Amino acid sequence: MQTLTGTGVTMGDRAQVRDAEFEAYMQARQPSLLRTAYLLTGNRHNAEDLVQTSLAKLYLxxxxVQDRGSVDGYVRRIMVNENNSLWRRGWKKREHASDTLPEHPVVDEYDEGRSSQLWEVVQTLPRKQRAVVVLRYYEQLTEAEVAEILGISVGTVKSQASRALATLRGRAPESLHPRHSEEER
Amino acid sequence: MNTHHDELEQLLGRQLHDQVDHLGGHPLSLGDVTGRAGRIRRNRRIAAGLGSAAAVAIIVPVAVFAGRGVDDADRPIEPAPSPDAPTEVARTTLTLTGLERGDAPGVEYFTPDGVVLPEDGLRRLDPSYQALVPSPADGGWIAVDPPRDSLSYLSEDFQPQGGSSKTAGLATTPDRAWVSWTATEAGAQTLLLHSTTDPEAGMAWDFPELPEVSPVGFVAEDRVVFEATDRKGSVEAGIAEPDGSVTPLPGLVGVMSADPVEGRIALQTTVNDDASGCSGVLDPAVSTTEPIWETCDHSLGAFSPDGRYVMASSPYGDGLGLTRLEILDAGTGELVAEFTQRRSSQIALVMPVWESADAIVAVGVEGETQTLVRLGVDGTLEEVVEPMQGEFGDLYFYFGEDRTRF
Incomplete structure (x- = not known):
């Protein structure tokens, strides 16, 4: 076994440490990554595939990356780019034909199911708007962080988010409209 | 404060959480991930081995829409003999420090302050416009506003002239004498071709409402290459011909760019389930199905304005932007120049566009430093604007949407 440094660390030792570090990260973050991937892709099969490919690229x-202290941001960016590039390559949506909902969909009893109707509309948004929505309103990232991940300007993040919200309001059921909400009160 | 807006945002955030908070799944093991990583690495190595000489033209069977090309990727790839002897490849290490300052970019670029025109410098412009094409025929500009999916005519001093239309895509010839976009109205789409110099010159092709038609480029000034994407994401492509007909381009995954000088099309031919894939260049005058050369080592971008070269990069998007950029001979696939970074480097190239027949300009990003660089076909690398220390995550410079193909 080749000694790399005078500290006694061998390539094999280093690889074991590296894999252990990666595995710890993977185990800790995988559920969260899967949830984000689901929101980006719209079904679990594609989400799991997206997470696996993204983690594989992160592994490579x-x-x-780990020196940058921003592994989460890096893997999110891989995931979004990968999802977008798959979309561009024209096969991801074909698999959407077999969309399935999560095992335990939850209807918020406090909003009488209005929010689940929003999800239906979210799934019709263009891919970049949808990515902005997921990163901004699910991941709760700042506009600057979303811009970094998507490789677009903050101004574009703002306009994409605004347009997505306008679409959601326009396409969502009447019960989501402000006037309707006021009348309910 | 818009409380209705806030209410919707809160409801949206809650709904997204509701959809996934109980999402179960089979946890991936380290072996699952390293196995997929191994496949990616193996494909990269195979592709690099075949492509490194870069004097070869690679021909593989073209995948069809019915499949993802996985089987094709497993078939042996046979390099075709090159008619010419390999030429010397210009190899340059990417850096953003210590670069010589070159002339200002010869193409317009955008900043948060407006658009910087090669002749006029900075001009104030609504930042939502992300492409700007001069229209000498009426003394104004054609502008695209992607967030609103609209195209507008602007006056010489960038004031909206009305008549904005819902549109998809914008393609221009390298000299920007011709533009094409898709106008969408209820129940129908029209692929439009307009001359920017002659208000009388133009064509229109009518399409049904779906699949969604979007122009990609030109194989001649009156022949528009377009993609048509259906609701399921299946892509078909064709050439809108001057006699009103359409020439189908069957059996490809997607069109990346087109070149009106030599009449060639850069396309993606296969895609694998690990997101790797092959690309190639098609000459529809020779065949509408068989590329004249193909590579699994690159994804392809835009052709140079004279059609001699085609931009290329890694077939994988790894999240950092382009970490390498190559220039290939568009006729053979032969490597002409490559710009790669050191292993420890964190430079990303964003939105590379052809500035001239022998130079590319791109946004160079390293940490919070952003600049524009010029990458020559001869391997030269220079800085062309004063670097900016941008806020984290904010892309300060960008190029017109019609020019960018990566």
């Missing part, structure tokens, strides 16, 4: 870049 692990030495490079």
């Amino acid at each position: 870049a692990w030495d490079k």
Whole structure:
């Protein structure tokens, strides 16, 4: 076994440490990544595939990325780019034909199911608007962080989010409209 | 404060959580991930081995829409003999520090302050416009506003002239004498071709409401290459011909760009389930199905304005932007120049566009430093604007949407 440094760390030792670090990260973050991937793709099969590919690319870049102290941002960016590139390559949506909902969909009893109707509309948004919506309103990232992940300007994030909200309001059922909400009160 | 807006945002956030908070699944093991990583690495190595000489033209069977090309990727790839001897490849290490300052960019670029025109410098412009094409025929501009999916005519001093229309895509010839976009109205789409110099010149092709038609480029000034994407994401492509007919381009995954000088089309031919894939260049005058050359080592971007070269990069988007950029001979696929970074480097190239027949300009990003760089076909690399220390995550410079193909 080749000794790399005078500290006694061998390549094999380093690989074991590296894999252990990666595995710890993966185990800790996988559920969260899967949830984000689900919101980006709209079904669990594609979400799991997206997470696996994204983690694989993260694994290949692990030495490079972990020094940046922003692994979460990096893997999110891989995931969004990968999802967008798959969309561009024209096969992801074909698999959407077999969309299935999560195992335990929850209807919020306090909003009489209005929010689940929103999800239906979210799934019709263009991919970039949808990514902005997921990162901004699910991941609760700042506009600057969303811009970094998507590789677009903050101004575009703002306009995409605004347009997505306008679409949601326009296409969502009447019960989501402000006037209706006021009347309910 | 818009309380209705806030209410919707809160409801949206809650709904997104509701959809996934109880999402179950089979946890991936380290072996699952390293196995997928191994496939990616193996495909990269195979592709690099075949493509490194870059003097070869690679021909593989073209995948069809019915499949994802997985089987094709497993078939042996046979390099075709190159008619010419390999030429010397210009190899340059990417850096953003210590670069010589070159002339200002020869194409317009956008900043948060407006658009910077090669002749006039900075001009104030609504930042929502992300493409700007001069229209000498009426003394104004054609502008695209992607967030609103609209195209507008602007006056010479960038004031909206009305008549904005819902549109998809914008393609221009390299000299920007011709533009094409899709106008959408209820129940129908029209693929439009307009001359920017002659208000009388133009064509229109009518399509049904679906699949969604979007122009990609030109194989001649009166022949528009377009993609048509249906609700399920299936892509078909064709050439809108001057006699009103359409020439189908069957059996491809997607069209990346087109070149009106040599009449060639850059396309993606296969895609694998690990997101790797192959690309190639099609000459529809020779065949509408068989590329004249193909590579599994690159994804392809825009052709140079003279059609001699085509931009290329890694077939994988790894989240950092382009970490390498190559220039290939568009006729053979031969590597002409490559710009790669050191292993420890964190430079990303964003939105590379052709500035001239022998130079590309791109946004260079390293940490919070952003600048514009010029990458020459001869391997030269120079800085062309004063670098900016941008806020984290905010892309300060960008190029017109019709020019960018990566």
